[in-house]
Amino acid sequence: MPGRDTTKTKDRLEDLTLYEQIQVATHPESYGKIFTKTLGGSRQIACSVLGQLSEIRNKVFHFRDELTLEELDSVLAARVWLHRKMAIAS
DSSP states (O other), rough: OTTTOSSSOOGGGGSHHHHHHHHHHHHHHHHHIIIIHHOOOOOOOOOHHHHHHHHEEEEEEEEHHOHHHHHHHHHHHHHHHHOOOOOHHH
C-alpha cells in the first residue's frame, strides 16, 4: 500500500491489525505456549472462529458491504465463544 511502512516492527499487540493479532495468536508455537490457556486446546477451532471474524471485518471495512444474517450470527457466536474462553481462563 503506498505510503504505508510495512517493514516497521510493531512492539505492542495493540499496534497490530486484527489479521496480525490472529496470526500471532494462532501460530502453532505461540498458540501452544501462550494462547492454549485462554483459547482452549483446539487450535483449529480458534483459527476457524477468529479467521471468520477477520474475513467479515474486511468485508465491512474495506468493501463497505452489509453483513448477511449468517455473518452476523458468526460474529455473535464468536463474541460468545471469546467471552466464554475469557471467563474460563480467569
